[in-house]
Amino acid sequence: MDEMPKTLVELRDVAKRYGGTEVLHGVNLALRDGEFMTVLGPSGSGKTTILRIIGGLIRPSGGAVFLDGVDISAMPINQRPFNTVFQDYALFPHMTVAANVGYGLTVRGVARAEIRKKVDEALHLVALDGFGTRYPAELSGGQQQRVALARAIICQPRLILLDEPLGALDAELRRQMQRFLKQIQREIRTTFLFITHDQEEAVTIADRICVMNRGGIEQIGSPREVYYRPANEYVARFFGDNNLIDATVADSGADGLRLASASGEFRARTSLAGIARGQAGKVLVRPEAIVLGDAAGGQNRIRVRIEDASFVGPVSQVRVRAVAKPDLALLVKLPSRAEGILLAPGSEMEASWSESECHFVPA
Amino acid sequence: MRSISRFLLSAAAAVAATAFVAAPGFAKELRILAWEGYADPDWVKAFEAECKCDVSVVFIGTDDEIWAKIKGSEGKDFDLFAVNTAQLQRYIDAGLTTPYDLDKVPNQKETLERFRDLSKVTGVMRDGKVMAIPYAFDSIGIIYDTDKVKEAPTSWKVLWDPKYAGKVLGYDNGEHNFTITALTMGIADPFNLTDDQLKEAETKLIDMKKNVLSFYTTADEALQLYQHNDIDIIFANYGQQQVKTMLDAGAHIAYVNPSEGAPAWLDTWAMTSGVQDKELAESWVNFVLQKQIGQQLSERTGFGNTVVPFDSAKPGDKLVWLRDVEDPTRRADLWNEVKASP
Amino acid sequence: MSLRAGIDVAELDEGRRARSYRIATTALAYLIPGVFILLPLILFLVQSFYYVDHGKEVHELTLRNYVRFFNDAAFVPVFLRTCILCLAVAVIAVAFAYPVAYLLASIEGRRKYVFALAFVIPLMMSYIIKIYAIRAILGSNGFLNRILLALGIIDAPLTFLIFNLQAVALTLAILLLPFAILPIFIALERIPRNVLDASADLGASAWQTFRRVIWPLSLQGTVVAATFTFVLALGDFVTPQMVGGTSGMTFGRIIYSQFGFAFNWPFGAALSVVLLALVLVALAITGLVTRRHPS
Ligand SMILES: Nc1ncnc2c1ncn2[C@@H]1O[C@H](COP(=O)(O)OP(=O)(O)OP(=O)(O)O)[C@@H](O)[C@H]1O
Numbered sequence A: 001m002d003e004m005p006k007t008l009v010e011l012r013d014v015a016k017r018y019g020g021t022e023v024l025h026g027v028n029l030a031l032r033d034g035e036f037m038t039v040l041g042p043s044g045s046g047k048t049t050i051l052r053i054i055g056g057l058i059r060p061s062g063g064a065v066f067l068d069g070v071d072i073s074a075m076p077i078n079q080r081p082f083n084t085v086f087q088d089y090a091l092f093p094h095m096t097v098a099a100n101v102g103y104g105l106t107v108r109g110v111a112r113a114e115i116r117k118k119v120d121e122a123l124h125l126v127a128l129d130g131f132g133t134r135y136p137a138e139l140s141g142g143q144q145q146r147v148a149l150a151r152a153i154i155c156q157p158r159l160i161l162l163d164e165p166l167g168a169l170d171a172e173l174r175r176q177m178q179r180f181l182k183q184i185q186r187e188i189r190t191t192f193l194f195i196t197h198d199q200e201e202a203v204t205i206a207d208r209i210c211v212m213n214r215g216g217i218e219q220i221g222s223p224r225e226v227y228y229r230p231a232n233e234y235v236a237r238f239f240g241d242n243n244l245i246d247a248t249v250a251d252s253g254a255d256g257l258r259l260a261s262a263s264g265e266f267r268a269r270t271s272l273a274g275i276a277r278g279q280a281g282k283v284l285v286r287p288e289a290i291v292l293g294d295a296a297g298g299q300n301r302i303r304v305r306i307e308d309a310s311f312v313g314p315v316s317q318v319r320v321r322a323v324a325k326p327d328l329a330l331l332v333k334l335p336s337r338a339e340g341i342l343l344a345p346g347s348e349m350e351a352s353w354s355e356s357e358c359h360f361v362p363a
Numbered sequence B: 001m002r003s004i005s006r007f008l009l010s011a012a013a014a015v016a017a018t019a020f021v022a023a024p025g026f027a028k029e030l031r032i033l034a035w036e037g038y039a040d041p042d043w044v045k046a047f048e049a050e051c052k053c054d055v056s057v058v059f060i061g062t063d064d065e066i067w068a069k070i071k072g073s074e075g076k077d078f079d080l081f082a083v084n085t086a087q088l089q090r091y092i093d094a095g096l097t098t099p100y101d102l103d104k105v106p107n108q109k110e111t112l113e114r115f116r117d118l119s120k121v122t123g124v125m126r127d128g129k130v131m132a133i134p135y136a137f138d139s140i141g142i143i144y145d146t147d148k149v150k151e152a153p154t155s156w157k158v159l160w161d162p163k164y165a166g167k168v169l170g171y172d173n174g175e176h177n178f179t180i181t182a183l184t185m186g187i188a189d190p191f192n193l194t195d196d197q198l199k200e201a202e203t204k205l206i207d208m209k210k211n212v213l214s215f216y217t218t219a220d221e222a223l224q225l226y227q228h229n230d231i232d233i234i235f236a237n238y239g240q241q242q243v244k245t246m247l248d249a250g251a252h253i254a255y256v257n258p259s260e261g262a263p264a265w266l267d268t269w270a271m272t273s274g275v276q277d278k279e280l281a282e283s284w285v286n287f288v289l290q291k292q293i294g295q296q297l298s299e300r301t302g303f304g305n306t307v308v309p310f311d312s313a314k315p316g317d318k319l320v321w322l323r324d325v326e327d328p329t330r331r332a333d334l335w336n337e338v339k340a341s342p
Numbered sequence C: 001m002s003l004r005a006g007i008d009v010a011e012l013d014e015g016r017r018a019r020s021y022r023i024a025t026t027a028l029a030y031l032i033p034g035v036f037i038l039l040p041l042i043l044f045l046v047q048s049f050y051y052v053d054h055g056k057e058v059h060e061l062t063l064r065n066y067v068r069f070f071n072d073a074a075f076v077p078v079f080l081r082t083c084i085l086c087l088a089v090a091v092i093a094v095a096f097a098y099p100v101a102y103l104l105a106s107i108e109g110r111r112k113y114v115f116a117l118a119f120v121i122p123l124m125m126s127y128i129i130k131i132y133a134i135r136a137i138l139g140s141n142g143f144l145n146r147i148l149l150a151l152g153i154i155d156a157p158l159t160f161l162i163f164n165l166q167a168v169a170l171t172l173a174i175l176l177l178p179f180a181i182l183p184i185f186i187a188l189e190r191i192p193r194n195v196l197d198a199s200a201d202l203g204a205s206a207w208q209t210f211r212r213v214i215w216p217l218s219l220q221g222t223v224v225a226a227t228f229t230f231v232l233a234l235g236d237f238v239t240p241q242m243v244g245g246t247s248g249m250t251f252g253r254i255i256y257s258q259f260g261f262a263f264n265w266p267f268g269a270a271l272s273v274v275l276l277a278l279v280l281v282a283l284a285i286t287g288l289v290t291r292r293h294p295s
């Protein structure tokens, strides 16, 4: 039943140069119609540049942008059926909220009564009924944010581009707005391309995540995929405190991988194609996948000594070190219990994890 | 304006002057207050040698400065001072002057016709006594372009001649404009106009505006206007100074004193009430009334001297010595009305 | 214990010193304009109620100067003519300044400030020389006429270029151009790039963006520019005399003559007070117009 969704916008080999420096190189990205994609990456990695190229604010130096399979690289910004929500909202300070929201319709020459109706609808959608006569300066940050959103959706664009729209909001409001955005996206069934450099935000909100680094894309996949099946060490490190152990592929078969490391052999699974014997990389184990205790029974086992244990709210973080090979340190996260488990520093026990929780990442 | 250019020069001259102040030696001393150019170092030196005396010269920049210095010391700080005939009156009124003994100034008999009989020179005599002796002068006349105006104008009326519509440069000052208009109207005393006369002159001046391209305020400005526009006739408020400025710039122009009379300022030597050595002061005046010094004075300053004929005035020209006018404020107001009229 | 107390005293002291410092600077901030601006104005106002009789100032309060201004046939028409002239100057200057400021503001990066200064500073210098230059260009023997004659475009020199009120308006507009460019430049420069991007992003054409975003957001600066030029033109008494020919009589000129020639300072002061009142009205109008948009 899983019909492949239609591609809305596609970037093919898009590059961008400023003077001598290439800030984007060979970017290929296909946005599916109706999806919520987040673009995640450190500062300066080229997120905004991609967004502006799609929006038409800047021209790519190489490659092309397609909409419904048609090259739109040369289409002027004001003709593209996309609208942007800018990071600092970029509301028109001299216009009322209603005029701001209705701007896209006004410049298209839509009749006034029609505009008023649609503005009311849009304001209702973003829960700002009755705010139409205010000026942007008279609104809170979150309210301005919602005006910017209403202004972007009123023309029913094919794609809404959001450049770190929640960056300026405090944590609580931010979470609220994340839910809100997701809800609106479902309601209006429009494609969202959402930039953030907050992993948690990217993971909670997105259908798919595009991880960027230094002007290139490292991985595109569902939150679960990039989290549990990172395509490379960069992505693996990007998402939190993964345990990474140097290893080489000893054997690769249909039932999984055998990996050889200085601390012994591990069994792992991979979704990546073309992994050959002798390939070097990392064994990846998420801290919450490791079970401590002699009774535990995963395929991968190591004898470890407890270094320290700390209580961090719902989880406890435990640092352990391999007994046989003291330079191998692992981080383990356990659900906290009121009584606590007896994890006295210095005590030794087994650490284990199952084959399905163990992942190989090529170097 | 005349005083401003003098003022600018006086800085350099003051340096030269101190040299003479510093030269000590003789018991007799003469203290002179004058405009720059009226007591040049070479004349001073020659006079000192001849009279065996020390001469100190202080240069001034404005009329008010003379008044401050003379009145301030009640005439005690100086023996002689240069002053124009209009200003002179207040010094005489205040008793700050000493009459001359003309026998002690024999060269005065050799001066030009118009200066010889001092009773005919307005303002220099009071109660039959000679209060000042004329020394330098210049007139306010007409400059015309010799290429374009073939026949030299003879009358102020040329300013109203429709032939020169839009080709006349006027001067932006009410006092003198009313004076020359009054002269044109045949009024004997152009400095004391009745209300009716002022009104009539105002109408005439409004009429003159039709001919005037623009009003200027400085000689340099007049030259620039002349260079960039089609100008035939200029109301030459600055007389020879203006002629010289224009000739130096290569303009083809000439100067006339109109037959109705040209207003003219006349600088004189007056002795203070505190004169120490009256005979020495009189011999200075006699000394500078030599033909050679007169010639040099004119060549160096451009002003007319009272001994040898020069460019400011031909012997037959009618000059009207400037006096204080009846009401400068009133003339300024009327002049504003003239300029404001559409 | 004693150490803590010591610190507290020091902090208290600090606070007191800071407060007295603040009071002192505030007092200075009011005192300096008070002494250098307000005091002369008050003296002027007082003097405008004196009068001159036979060249002597009479220190007796009277309204006669004001009565004279309103009754004399010469003054009110000149006053009105001057107002119209200065309005024209403001309009012309802003019309020239806006495109220049727009081009300057649209230069990328920090260079624009350098360009703006490089453009504006020379315009502010040597006022008289500029008037002389303008006269040298526009006179009937001037460069422009000579070029047009040489090119055979005209047979006789054009004489309407200078020595009339239009020439005064044009010259003043050119002289005051920098004062019009700067406020407009600053207003344009303050418009965030993002807001313009947003307009284009929402489908506006370049012209729509100008009309609906740039123009309204630069309106304040433009009004300030117009006020600047209007007020400065009102006070000018040199330009009308130098390029206005026989019709170059403006109100500023009349005031000037009261001080320079007529030696009627009280009347000059009264006329200045009238001019000042006009300036205040102009500023009030500017204040009203610019306060309409909160931003
Ligand atoms: N106009 C420009 N000229 C030169 N370099 C630029 C320009 N705009 C962006 N860059 C460079 O391109 C690179 C990518 O910039 P971009 O704005 O896309 O980063 P980003 O991922 O959005 O970063 P951030 O999270 O900080 O917003 C950066 O190194 C930046 O310095």
Ligand SMILES: [Mg+2]
Residues within 6 Å of the ligand: A047, A048, A049, A163
């Ligand atoms: Mg960015």
